[in-house]
Amino acid sequence: MAVQGQTITPSQDMTSRPARSQRSLFWHKFRRHKLAVLSGAVLIFFIVLVALAPWIAPYTFDSIDTKNIRKPPSLAHIMGSDDLGRDLFTRILYGGRISLTIGIFSALVATVVGAVLGAVAAFYGGWLDNIIMRLTDVAFAIPALPLLIILSSYANSSIPIMILIIGALSWMGTARAIRGVVLSIKEQEFLTAARAIGVSDRAMIFRHILPNAITPIIVGATLGVGNAIITESSLSFLGLGVAPPTPSWGNMLQDAQSTMATKPWLTIFPGLAILITVLCVNFLGDGLRDALDPRTKV
Amino acid sequence: MARYTQRRLLQMIPLLLGISMIIFLIIQAAPGGPEAIFLERGTFVDPQVIESFRRRLGLDQPIYIQYIRWFGAMLSGDFGVSFSTGRPVAQVILERLPATVELMALSFVFAAIAALPLGIYSAYRQYSLLDLSATTFSFLGMAMPVFWFGLILQLVFAVRLGWLPTSGRTTVGNESLWNQVQHLILPAVVLSIRQIAGWSRYMRASLLDIIHADYVRTARAKGLSERTVILGHAVKNALIPVVSIMALDLAGLFSGAVITETIFGWPGIGRLFVQSMFARDYPVLMGILMIGSFMVVFFNLMADLLYGWLDPRISYQ
Numbered sequence: 286m287a288v289q290g291q292t293i294t295p296s297q298d299m300t301s302r303p304a305r306s307q308r309s310l311f312w313h314k315f316r317r318h319k320l321a322v323l324s325g326a327v328l329i330f331f332i333v334l335v336a337l338a339p340w341i342a343p344y345t346f347d348s349i350d351t352k353n354i355r356k357p358p359s360l361a362h363i364m365g366s367d368d369l370g371r372d373l374f375t376r377i378l379y380g381g382r383i384s385l386t387i388g389i390f391s392a393l394v395a396t397v398v399g400a401v402l403g404a405v406a407a408f409y410g411g412w413l414d415n416i417i418m419r420l421t422d423v424a425f426a427i428p429a430l431p432l433l434i435i436l437s438s439y440a441n442s443s444i445p446i447m448i449l450i451i452g453a454l455s456w457m458g459t460a461r462a463i464r465g466v467v468l469s470i471k472e473q474e475f476l477t478a479a480r481a482i483g484v485s486d487r488a489m490i491f492r493h494i495l496p497n498a499i500t501p502i503i504v505g506a507t508l509g510v511g512n513a514i515i516t517e518s519s520l521s522f523l524g525l526g527v528a529p530p531t532p533s534w535g536n537m538l539q540d541a542q543s544t545m546a547t548k549p550w551l552t553i554f555p556g557l558a559i560l561i562t563v564l565c566v567n568f569l570g571d572g573l574r575d576a577l578d579p580r581t582k583v
Numbered sequence: 584m585a586r587y588t589q590r591r592l593l594q595m596i597p598l599l600l601g602i603s604m605i606i607f608l609i610i611q612a613a614p615g616g617p618e619a620i621f622l623e624r625g626t627f628v629d630p631q632v633i634e635s636f637r638r639r640l641g642l643d644q645p646i647y648i649q650y651i652r653w654f655g656a657m658l659s660g661d662f663g664v665s666f667s668t669g670r671p672v673a674q675v676i677l678e679r680l681p682a683t684v685e686l687m688a689l690s691f692v693f694a695a696i697a698a699l700p701l702g703i704y705s706a707y708r709q710y711s712l713l714d715l716s717a718t719t720f721s722f723l724g725m726a727m728p729v730f731w732f733g734l735i736l737q738l739v740f741a742v743r744l745g746w747l748p749t750s751g752r753t754t755v756g757n758e759s760l761w762n763q764v765q766h767l768i769l770p771a772v773v774l775s776i777r778q779i780a781g782w783s784r785y786m787r788a789s790l791l792d793i794i795h796a797d798y799v800r801t802a803r804a805k806g807l808s809e810r811t812v813i814l815g816h817a818v819k820n821a822l823i824p825v826v827s828i829m830a831l832d833l834a835g836l837f838s839g840a841v842i843t844e845t846i847f848g849w850p851g852i853g854r855l856f857v858q859s860m861f862a863r864d865y866p867v868l869m870g871i872l873m874i875g876s877f878m879v880v881f882f883n884l885m886a887d888l889l890y891g892w893l894d895p896r897i898s899y900q
Contacts, residue, residue, distance in 0.1 A: 419597070419598070419601065420601075422598055422601075423598060423601040423602050423605060424605075425879075426598065426602055426876050426879045426880050426883070427602055427605065427606065427872065427875070427876045427879070428834065428837045428838045428841075428872070428875040428876065428879060429838055430838035430839075430841050430842070431837075431838065431841055431856055431868075431871065431872055431875060432606075432609070432872065434841070434856070434857065434860050435609060435610065435613060435860065435868060435872075436609065438613055438860070438863075439612075439613065511726065515728050518728050518730075518731075519728060519729070519730060519842055522728075522730050522842075523842075523845060523857060524861075525860070535728075538728075538730070538731060538734070541734075542734065545734060545737070545738055545742070546738065546742040546743075549738055552731075552734050552735070552738065553735075556727075556728065556731035556734070556735070559726075559727075559728050559731065560723070560726055560727050560728075560731070563725075563726035563727075564722060564723070564726040566726075567722065567725060567726055568722070
């Protein structure tokens with residue numbers, strides 16, 4: 286949020302607000318969104334929990350306990366155990382590391398690609414704009430999941446490659462949104478002023494234009510995390526994402542499918558982990574949208 | 584309008600060309616080809632056999648020649664030959680297409696019947712108990728992985744309660760209509776859940792925008808019944824953006840069908856796609872991707888045209 290303080294456009298500056306008030310204004314508006322605050326807290330809690338998994342998990346994610354195979358939740362295994370007697374709670378923590386990492390970094394990739402392409406298209410216009418937007422149309426038109434299914438065969442379960450692939454297929458929405466915003470700020474006086482004093486194109490885009498498009502960037506990135514988590518879990522569920530024995534929430538559900546009828550906890554808990562995480566991400570995105578929108582009344 | 588339609592149809596050509604190139608390149612770069620199938624099956628194959636196989640499929644030609652051939656053949660309805668069965672891809676896809684269309688159409692209708700009244704009521708009685716429940720439901724619907732929802736429904740209604748079949752399109756030996764309907768219910772509900780969640784929110788937001796408009800007040804002032812004011816004046820106008828979003832979403836149903844068909848063993852092209860992926864059957868994958876993309880482009884066009892037809896204020900000059 287550090288950028289927020291520096292991104293005051295001249296028109297706002299004229300009301301001579303101290304730079305800090307933008308940030309306090311944001312906090313003031315964000316705090317009213319009780320659900321978003323709660324969601325943010327839950328997400329931070331989840332992130333800390335999975336980051337500390339090696340220290341707080343009661344077992345290791347691949348430790349096999351042949352005496353406790355497919356046990357329902359109990360004191361020893363609070364979420365039960367799976368086909369190999371592995372502790373489900375431990376696996377959800379470790380799976381969360383993978384699922385959250387993929388979710389967060391894919392959204393980051395998509396946001397950077399989308400923001401740069403959208404800003405460049407709007408800033409330069411002309412044939413460059415045309416090419417980038419037609420590329421966006423093409424990328425939008427190919428059904429995303431089937432394409433991901435094919436691309437995932439390149440990844441060979443490598444997590445960095447999966448992040449790149451999911452990110453590479455979800456930048457289009459951000460690109461369109463940013464292009465729209467940039468088109469509208471492009472004509473404002475402070476940019477003409479910047480050009481007049483000889484600011485380079487690169488500095489114009491990265492220092493003056495993109496910081497002013499921070500609202501769609503942050504909101505898009507936040508909601509992107511939720512979508513990426515669902516995408517990862519869908520791919521892993523089909524057996525095309527993260528490969529066992531490394532747990533991810535998606536491949537845990539794939540494992541659970543065959544014993545779903547008799548061992549429902551194996552299906553319920555990983556699904557709930559996805560549901561709660563994505564729900565919180567979406568609420569947080571909504572809260573941020575309202576808090577960052579200058580039109581929202583204080 | 585006719586000229587606009589004509590122009591949009593012409594714009595589809597470069598778009599479809601671009602799509603076909605991307606699909607072709609991605610598949611070309613994918614690891615393994617027909618040889619990989621033999622290797623994965625563990626059969627030892629004479630390199631000469633592979634060579635003649637490649638020649639027969641035209642895989643020994645430079646990549647742009649392969650692309651031009653593939654694209655040219657596709658225009659005449661020839662999508663190539665399936666690597667794994669040796670049958671024409673078009674025939675394989677056509678066999679499976681009706682099941683997918685049936686599932687998608689039913690889900691679409693179901694989503695519309697559920698979402699629109701829900702959205703209308705939510706807007707009309709904003710912050711009522713039903714509105715709050717609908718909001719909660721749609722947030723859940725958007726955050727839930729479709730396949731997980733499918734698994735839970737299977738668990739409850741098929742396994743535990745035994746009301747509905749777990750998977751397939753019919754029970755073998757029972758071709759009755761009722762049996763088919765029973766098989767359709769769960770997949771259709773699962774496939775429509777995200778649309779119900781999304782459309783009801785759009786409908787609500789759109790109607791809330793309009794419900795305080797001057798012409799709605801005028802309609803009330805001239806003494807029209809509440810029913811006519813809401814359904815005849817407000818909803819009719821609020822539906823315009825919603826309908827175009829619904830047409831756009833038809834394309835999204837296609838991605839959803841891949842997952843839903845896989846969970847419910849539904850014999851459509853979505854499941855065929857996943858099966859072909861595991862078999863590395865690239866001609867089938869390319870064919871399905873092309874058909875899916877064509878559907879997206881087509882429904883985008885329909886959405887735009889529908890928007891202009893419903894809202895005469897929009898001019899296409």
